Amino acid sequence: MIWVGLAVSVMLLGLLLYYLLVVTEGVFLGRRLVVWLYDRVAGTYDTRKAVDPDYETFFLARPLQHHLKHLPNPLILDVATGTGRLPVALLEQPLFHGRVMGLDASGKMLAMAADKLRPYHFRAALVQQTADRLPFTAHTFDAVTCLEALEFFPDDETAVREMVRVLKPDGVLLVTRRKGAWGKAFLGNYRTVAQFEAFLRTAGLETVYTVPWQQEYDQVYGRKPTIPR
Ligand SMILES: C[S@@+](CC[C@H](N)C(=O)[O-])C[C@H]1O[C@@H](n2cnc3c(N)ncnc32)[C@H](O)[C@@H]1O
Secondary structure (H helix, E strand, O other): OHHHHHHHHHHHHHHHHHHHHHHOOOHHHOHHHHHHHHHHHHHHHHHHHOOOHHHHHHHHHHHHHHHOOOOOOOEEEEEOOOOOHHHHHHHOOOOOOOEEEEEEOOHHHHHHHHHHHHHHOOOEEEEEOOOOOOOOOOOOEEEEEEOOOHHHOOOHHHHHHHHHHHEEEEEEEEEEEEOHHHHHOOHHHOOOHHHHHHHHHHOOOEEEEEEEOOOOEEEEEEEOOOOOO
């Protein structure tokens, strides 16, 4: 009987660890653990992700360029840039003449990004920092993006408010909404489409809309009003 109890306890502990470390990637155990885990996987992140450059052009770079088409040299901030997915996708576009700043809390993810961004070093910069306190003055960026990361932040409301703060009036915000069964596993961090859009409006954005993107993520756009609400 003791052995059965022990086996069940070990199994439950294993399931709990799987939930805390794999499914939700450490978010319920604190920011330091999330960043530590990303530091561990940085070297293999791109291989496992295997993004298709054409797909990135079509679904990320082009729509963003469309939003910024009235600006000759836009300045973009990519929060939780990881290995530089968004900066690379944009800077590879022949018609994009702007600059991109990538911010991430993981030094190892940023080191991978730095390698990939070397050809664009005059137009790309990286900074190691957490998303809850962006080291920029208000109204600095024409666009702020944050892909596949909000659900890993200890406080996504503070992070989004920071992103809105550093956006210029009329600037565009692009963030992702985690969805699907694993999205719902993020318990307090999960929002439906309506809840997510309301969340962005409450943070001060207008013209908020959702675009279905990948199996696990929607893209959600919003614009900062020219006259503060
Ligand atoms: C799933 S990756 C997404 C990376 C990139 N945006 C992409 O789409 O490939 C999540 C990123 O969020 C970063 N991250 C997690 N918590 C963070 C925080 N509190 N502040 C800044 N970055 C954070 C991780 O280091 C990791 O690079």
